[in-house]
Amino acid sequence: MSMLEKTIAAPATGAWVREARKAPRRRRTLVTGTLGLLVFALLAVNILLGSYTVTIPDFFAMLGGKTIPGASFIVMENKLPQALLGLLAGASFGMAGTIFQSMLRNPLASPDIIGISYGASATAVAAMVLFGVRGAGVSVAAIIGALLVALLITALARGRGGTGLILIGIGAAAFMQAAVTFLLSRADITNAQDIMVWLTGSLNSANWERTGILAVAMALLLPFIAGGSRDLRGLALGDDTASGLGLNVPRARLMLTIVGVLLAAFPTAAAGPIAFVAFLSGPIAKRLNGGAASLPLSALVGSAIVLAANFAAINAIPGTSLPVGVVTGALGAPFLLWLLISSNRANQGG
Incomplete structure (x- = not known):
C-alpha cells in the first residue's frame, strides 16, 4: 500500500472504530428508554385499570389530596402501594439475580435457585410463627x-x-423448604394460610409501611449498587484480567455478595419470594443488551415482569386475585426446563 493510500485509509479506519464503539452505547440507550417506557406504562395500567378503573384527572386529584368517595381508598391504600411495591420488588430481585449470575457465570445462579431467597423466607416465617x-x-x-x-x-x-x-445451594433450598413446612405445621390455621400466600409471592397485602421500608432500603443500597455495577463489568472479564486492571477481586466479590443478598432479602420480606423474577431478569436484560450484563436493565426487566404478572394475576380470573408468584412461576418454570435441556445438549456436544 502506498503512502497516499495509507493516509486515506487511516481516517476511514478511525471513523469505523469510533462508530463501532458508539453502537453498543446507542443500543443500551435505546433499550433503556424502551424498557423505561414499558415499566411506566405497566405502572399506570396497574393503578388506573383493572376491576376498578380510575381516570387520569381523578388520579392526579387524589394525589393532590382530594377525597373521592370509594375511589380514594381503593387507589391510595390498595392499587398505588401495590403497584409501587411491585415496581421496587421486581427491580431489586432483578439486580440480585444478575449479580449472582454474573459472578458465578451461570444463569442458574440466581438467589431463588441457590437457596438465598429460601433462607430469607425460612427465618422470616420462623419469626412470624414462633x-x-x-x-x-x-x-x-x-x-x-x-x-x-x-x-x-x-x-x-x-x-x-x-x-x-x-x-450446594439447591440442597440448602430443599432443607429450608422442609423447615418452612415444619413451621407451618406449628402455626394456627389463619396464620398458616396468610403465610402460604406470602410464600408464593404476593402483592395483595401491600401497604405503605412495606413499600416505604423497601424504598428506603434500596435508596441506602444505591451507592453500593453503582460501585458494584463497575466491579461486575470488571469481573465479567475474568478474575485474572480484572486483577490485572487493578480490581481487588476478593473485596469486589465480597461486596457484591453482600449487596446481592440484601437485594434479595428486602423484597422477600416485603412481598415474599416471588418465583423466578431474579432468575429471568438477568438473561432477558443480557439478551437485549447484546450479551453484556447490566444492573439498570435487569432492574427494569424485573419491574416489568412483576407489574405485568401482577395485573394478570388480579384480572385473569374474574372475582379471583391470584398471588403474583403463581404467574411468574408459570413463566419461569418452562424457561428453567429449557435452560437445563439446552445446557445438557451443549455438554453432550462438547
Whole structure:
C-alpha cells in the first residue's frame, strides 16, 4: 500500500472504530428508554385499570389530596402501594439475580435457585410463627436468614467452583423448604394460610409501611449498587484480567455478595419470594443488551415482569386475585426446563 493510500485509509479506519464503539452505547440507550417506557406504562395500567378503573384527572386529584368517595381508598391504600411495591420488588430481585449470575457465570445462579431467597423466607416465617414478629422485624429476620445461608453455601462450596456452589445451594433450598413446612405445621390455621400466600409471592397485602421500608432500603443500597455495577463489568472479564486492571477481586466479590443478598432479602420480606423474577431478569436484560450484563436493565426487566404478572394475576380470573408468584412461576418454570435441556445438549456436544 502506498503512502497516499495509507493516509486515506487511516481516517476511514478511525471513523469505523469510533462508530463501532458508539453502537453498543446507542443500543443500551435505546433499550433503556424502551424498557423505561414499558415499566411506566405497566405502572399506570396497574393503578388506573383493572376491576376498578380510575381516570387520569381523578388520579392526579387524589394525589393532590382530594377525597373521592370509594375511589380514594381503593387507589391510595390498595392499587398505588401495590403497584409501587411491585415496581421496587421486581427491580431489586432483578439486580440480585444478575449479580449472582454474573459472578458465578451461570444463569442458574440466581438467589431463588441457590437457596438465598429460601433462607430469607425460612427465618422470616420462623419469626412470624414462633415469635409473632410483624412489620420491620420480618425484614430483619429475612436479612439475617439470607446472609446466613449465603455464608453457609459459600463456606461449603469453597474450592468447588460455581457449579458446586449451585448444587450446594439447591440442597440448602430443599432443607429450608422442609423447615418452612415444619413451621407451618406449628402455626394456627389463619396464620398458616396468610403465610402460604406470602410464600408464593404476593402483592395483595401491600401497604405503605412495606413499600416505604423497601424504598428506603434500596435508596441506602444505591451507592453500593453503582460501585458494584463497575466491579461486575470488571469481573465479567475474568478474575485474572480484572486483577490485572487493578480490581481487588476478593473485596469486589465480597461486596457484591453482600449487596446481592440484601437485594434479595428486602423484597422477600416485603412481598415474599416471588418465583423466578431474579432468575429471568438477568438473561432477558443480557439478551437485549447484546450479551453484556447490566444492573439498570435487569432492574427494569424485573419491574416489568412483576407489574405485568401482577395485573394478570388480579384480572385473569374474574372475582379471583391470584398471588403474583403463581404467574411468574408459570413463566419461569418452562424457561428453567429449557435452560437445563439446552445446557445438557451443549455438554453432550462438547
